[in-house]
Amino acid sequence: DSGVTQTPKHLITATGQRVTLRCSPRSGDLSVYWYQQSLDQGLQFLIQYYNGEERAKGNILERFSAQQFPDLHSELNLSSLELGDSALYFCASSQGAHNNEKLFFGSGTQLSVL
Amino acid sequence: GQQLNQSPQSMFIQEGEDVSMNCTSSSIFNTWLWYKQDPGEGPVLLIALYKAGELTSNGRLTAQFGITRKDSFLNISASIPSDVGIYFCAGLPMNYGGSQGNLIFGKGTKLSVKP
Numbered sequence: 001d002s003g004v005t006q007t008p009k010h011l012i013t014a015t016g017q018r019v020t021l022r023c024s025p026r027s028g029d030l031s032v033y034w035y036q037q038s039l040d041q042g043l044q045f046l047i048q049y050y051n052g053e054e055r056a057k058g059n060i061l062e063r064f065s066a067q068q069f070p071d072l073h074s075e076l077n078l079s080s081l082e083l084g085d086s087a088l089y090f091c092a093s094s095q096g097a098h099n100n101e102k103l104f105f106g107s108g109t110q111l112s113v114l
Numbered sequence: 115g116q117q118l119n120q121s122p123q124s125m126f127i128q129e130g131e132d133v134s135m136n137c138t139s140s141s142i143f144n145t146w147l148w149y150k151q152d153p154g155e156g157p158v159l160l161i162a163l164y165k166a167g168e169l170t171s172n173g174r175l176t177a178q179f180g181i182t183r184k185d186s187f188l189n190i191s192a193s194i195p196s197d198v199g200i201y202f203c204a205g206l207p208m209n210y211g212g213s214q215g216n217l218i219f220g221k222g223t224k225l226s227v228k229p
Contacts, residue, residue, distance in 0.1 A: 002156065043157070043202065043219040056216060090156050102147075103217070105156025 003027065006091050006106035014114055018079040021109045025072055025093030031055065032074040033094070033103065034066055038087040049074055050097040081113045120203050120220030128228050133190040135223040137203030145206040146179050146186035147217070152199045160201075161188070183208075193227055200224050 003026035013019055025032050034046040036059075045058035049068035060066075063081075068074045078085060088110050092103040120137045127133055137146070145164055149157035161172050163179035163186060170177055174191045186203055203220040 002158070004156070042221040043204075045217065058216075092156070102159050102162060103157075105158070107155050 002104040002106065004091060004093050004104050004106035006089075006109050008109060009107065010110045010112075012112045012114065013081060015081055015083060017081050017113075018077065019081065019111065021076040021078070021089055021091075021111075023074045023076070023091030023093075023106060025074070025091075026104050029093035029095050029104070030072065031094045031097050032068055032072070033092040034060075034074070034076050035090040035092065035105075036087050037090060037108070043090070046076070048097075055097050078111070083113050086111055086113045118203055118205055118218055118220040120223055122223055123221070124224040124226070126226045126228060127193055129193060129195060131193055133193050133197070133225065134187065135201060135203075136185060136187045137205070137220050138185040139205065139207075140184065142183045142208040143186075143205035144183075144208055146177070147204040148175075148177050148186070148188045149202040149204060149219075150199050151202065151222070157202055190225075193225075195227050198225055198227050 005024040007022045011019055030051045033048045036044045036046055046060040047066050048056040052068050063079050066076045088108045090105050090108045092105045094103050118137050118139050147162050148160045150160050151157040160175055161170050161177040166179055166183050167181050168179040177188045179186055200222040202222045204217050
């Protein structure tokens, strides 16, 4: 158990809908990262928050947004969903925001857009 | 953009055999990491490498940071059934923006062990 909690584990929805994925980092970790994992693209970094503030942005679509709350949990919002958004979405956390820190991943949310 | 080429893509091995996989790039990396992902779970960090030429072990696993800083290798000795999973290399490129979020992942090596 990595200590990172993600809910829900599975999500099935239709195109055009909006969903929210939730992540609770390990106790004491201030950074939360969101990754998308698909069969053809591998693990793609979406966005990072550190202590409530956006720290780094990767290949995140404009239809996607995230935030980190004062209790440090984070939510990833995916809107106007398309079939191609079907993927495994991982949250990871680390203690700080510096380089070379180890990431601890949650078990992921499997999103299926039908 | 920067890419990591991980090979082989998949492999079947006999229990007890040694396994080797590698990751290469045309760019220079400051850090190399190796993760393992079990079915239904997120990646778990196995080994972290921070210096060119560094050789680090974790039980039966040994990884090396290539001298050119453009590659890394992972070896698993005397494989057992629980070694099954997907192994990912990941690296922090030299021109990273100062955040682990710029970690670049390879596409993985799927390891299957014949009982």
